[in-house]
Amino acid sequence: MTTTEYKERLKRFQEALQARELDGALIFQAADLYYLSGTAQSCHLFVPATGEPLLLAYRDTTRAQAEAALNQVLPLSSFKEIPGLLAGAGWSGLKRLGLEMDVIPLSLFRRYQELFPDCQWVDISKILRSQRMLKSSIELEALRYAADRHAEVFKYISSVIRPGMTELEIAAEFEGYARRLGHQGTKRFRGQEQGMIPGIVAAGANSALASCFDIPLAGQGLTPLYPLGPSRHRWEAGEPLLIDYAGVYGDYTVDQTRIYLDADVAPVLQKAQEVAMEIAARVAEKARPGVTAGELYDLAVKMASRAGLGEHFMGHGRQVSYIGHGIGLELNEWPVIARGDQTVLATGMAFALEPKFVFPGQGSAGVEDTYVVTENGAVSLTY
Amino acid sequence: MTTTEYKERLKRFQEALQARELDGALIFQAADLYYLSGTAQSCHLFVPATGEPLLLAYRDTTRAQAEAALNQVLPLSSFKEIPGLLAGAGWSGLKRLGLEMDVIPLSLFRRYQELFPDCQWVDISKILRSQRMLKSSIELEALRYAADRHAEVFKYISSVIRPGMTELEIAAEFEGYARRLGHQGTKRFRGQEQGMIPGIVAAGANSALASCFDIPLAGQGLTPLYPLGPSRHRWEAGEPLLIDYAGVYGDYTVDQTRIYLDADVAPVLQKAQEVAMEIAARVAEKARPGVTAGELYDLAVKMASRAGLGEHFMGHGRQVSYIGHGIGLELNEWPVIARGDQTVLATGMAFALEPKFVFPGQGSAGVEDTYVVTENGAVSLTY
Structure with a gap:
């Protein structure tokens, strides 16, 4: 896949996030992750409504970096580091975030809620499924x-x-x-x-x-x-x-x-x-x-x-x-x-x-x- | 598997539900479902803290009935029928229910919340995983x-x-x-x-x-x-x-x-x-x-x-x-x-x-x- 292809996908997804007045979305499911970034390694992908996405890859980032059509790929040691890594890239004070609510397990959602206690959560699975049609x-x-x-x-x-x-x-x-x-x-x-x-x-x-x-x-x-x-x-x-x-x-x-x-x-x-x-x-x-x-x-x-x-x-x-x-x-x-x-x-x-x-x-x-x-x-x- | 085996599994699980002061648990995940009932057909299994479990099977109940080591297997046409079917079996006014929170998708959890709006939800995945060890x-x-x-x-x-x-x-x-x-x-x-x-x-x-x-x-x-x-x-x-x-x-x-x-x-x-x-x-x-x-x-x-x-x-x-x-x-x-x-x-x-x-x-x-x-x-x- 070409970088152009991923740029186009991200652009369309970000337009949908903007239309829903979201600050961004956190993506974890393998197929969505691959669709938006080019890798299905174990990652959390932050896609802001505008600007550069940030891919946080567990353990070894070698393959995520080699595969991803994104510029920003950072290593993630622990789930708890996510807000800090986002803040380091300029993303703090996030108030309204999208999640793949059709597939995210309740336990993972509750851990997200703890990381971003003031955040409002919106289901963006329909956006992604529609785009992927x-x-x-x-x-x-x-x-x-x-x-x-x-x-x-x-x-x-x-x-x-x-x-x-x-x-x-x-x-x-x-x-x-x-x-x-x-x-x-x-x-x-x-x-x-x-x-x-x-x-x-x-x-x-x-x-x-x-x-x-x-x-x-x-x-x-x-x-x-x-x-x-x-x-x-x-x-x-x-x-x-x-x-x-x-x-x-x-x-x-x-x-x-x-x-x-x-x-x-x-x-x-x-x-x-x-x-x-x-x-x-x-x-x-x-x-x-x-x-x-x-x-x-x-x-x-x-x-x-x-x-x-x-x-x-x-x-x-x-x-x-x-x-x-x-x-x-x-x-x-x-x-x-x-x-x-x-x-x-x-x-x-x-x-x-x-x-x-x-x-x-x-x-x-x-x-x-x-x-x-x-x-x-x-x-x-x-x- | 013998009926005795499933009776023993249910007895131990119900003892754990009682110890957590739960009214019962709703099970949907295939492996847990099979472990407790003998079938992995698409079902919702209600296990009360005491008494007979109730298996609600989507679409055709033939196979669920043939496989399950349970007496009560009822057909389920729609998710929304669950509270009515439970009430019909004598289970109403449920206040504290267990769920497999490690695997239940957020969207399904929210549908459960709508069905049982006054219910308190407790994670029973650790109970089941411990028992299954x-x-x-x-x-x-x-x-x-x-x-x-x-x-x-x-x-x-x-x-x-x-x-x-x-x-x-x-x-x-x-x-x-x-x-x-x-x-x-x-x-x-x-x-x-x-x-x-x-x-x-x-x-x-x-x-x-x-x-x-x-x-x-x-x-x-x-x-x-x-x-x-x-x-x-x-x-x-x-x-x-x-x-x-x-x-x-x-x-x-x-x-x-x-x-x-x-x-x-x-x-x-x-x-x-x-x-x-x-x-x-x-x-x-x-x-x-x-x-x-x-x-x-x-x-x-x-x-x-x-x-x-x-x-x-x-x-x-x-x-x-x-x-x-x-x-x-x-x-x-x-x-x-x-x-x-x-x-x-x-x-x-x-x-x-x-x-x-x-x-x-x-x-x-x-x-x-x-x-x-x-x-x-x-x-x-x-x-």
Whole structure:
């Protein structure tokens, strides 16, 4: 990333801080930190409403200094030094500061309150999440890089899967190949994680298993503390096979799902698969600047209903109220393509679109790709 | 896990709530939730100071009900229903409630405050972390299960590594083999994650790379947002090779490091390796009921200093102030075997012990195994 890129990001963020009449913001979460500074080392970043940001890095500053696109990087030995270091850089008497309140733990917030007892605290997570919705050309290039690699993994896995393999064996094949291509072996998810598994491989009825999580399907998983993803169930001919993975290559994440349906799979699933493909194509075509996320959601629901599959769309019983989610440095960014969401699409927004149908006891159908909004509709990066 | 096991856990937790004069506690974090209820589905668990706990499960309750060792599992459609559901079960007029304040995000805390505006909130994270330090016989069995599998992966990787492989290739081999044995492909870490990578493979100088994280060494990683773990550096003969992975098989985690030093590796590293092995053996022997964690730390530091390697122990420059960490459902449990830590060891505590030496520009030496405290000292599970 270039210094210009970070200057632009900081400028936009500082304009938002000024509009909220904030003196500045204290950033600690890794993805936000990286987005604004270029490093995700363990740091506290102070961004004043105007002027030069100050990066305070724990322990060894070598890497933070090498990575950060900022001029001021200082070592931090102890949390308590923060007010003194800010004052030393000319920042004292701070009265109104922004924090990432969606992710900051209560205990850390209370320690901030002790350091700055007279300060008023404001949530700036929405500012950052809104700003991060719009990807720059450099970010889009990074997304394409991740998408190309992920699509290659799906191409590979399509060539090696065969009935008789367990979900776990397929997962190990997928993950091993992805890792060799540079997959980070993990992903970043904003806020409370949902079981944190690398991805979902689920065959037959397992691909329709419900859960308490806000996702259309979960898979069986191996044990209760990791209740998503592959199990040791063997994929049998005639069972749909779902493979849903986040692809994290470089610093950016894409999301992709393929569901493999051979000729023996029940006709209702074959039909649902066709409908899902149509929904994906129509929603992508409609996803142009000016359209709201909620309108895309409504279109998808209407198409599912007209096909007589409304009660299976995005879950069965308790359905989730979205068909897609923003994506970039984290798996769950904005916009959420959700019921009633008023976010107006703009060129350069990236999201995963995942129309899926769930048939309890039988399996699931559907597709997921990662798209970028252009003047002519959303274009899939993951093919 | 048996119902008896959960009854015993809840009884001890409720005794602690009573001692703090709390009406009860609201639990949301996955590991704590699983520890007390048997499920890690997306739930809020209310544990009253006396009486039957109530598990409120989002969306589909099927799995929460099947997994939980509790009688009362109710569906939850919306966060706002919590006070009504509690009142319906006989719990109203709650005045003093415990929360996991070390991990609860500020935004969730504020929503709790709105639901229970007259309530006083108390941090119960220390209660839970203290209770979870002591592993039951069922938990120790689960740790042994994880340790046996992880040791098998290390045995495998020892047989396939050879100079010329990149750190990433070695990581992919390790992770693929582990996944086939049932490794969850992820791990649980309490609180703010530190880059979340699956493990560290680092050769030569990379194995001595410092970072801003509170760990003795980090590896290079692939990109700044994932700044730990393997890079594309090729392991060359004469370079030390460090492999450090958490092993998550079933619901429990162990931690293990092996550093491979061939005859061409610099003598100072060979010597440090011997000293690390001696430290591990002596600390394990001393780790008996009644000894404090701080005393173990002091012993290790003294041995490192006497060997003339004090300035390389647990980092170089800014050293970390611990030599080990509790482990179980999460990678970073209590006790922390740290400077000044007053935790008194007891039979059934489990911890990873990792005496390591860091030589900037050259590499690292050392070892890590997962131990359980017995009357006769700590016994290694990972061989």
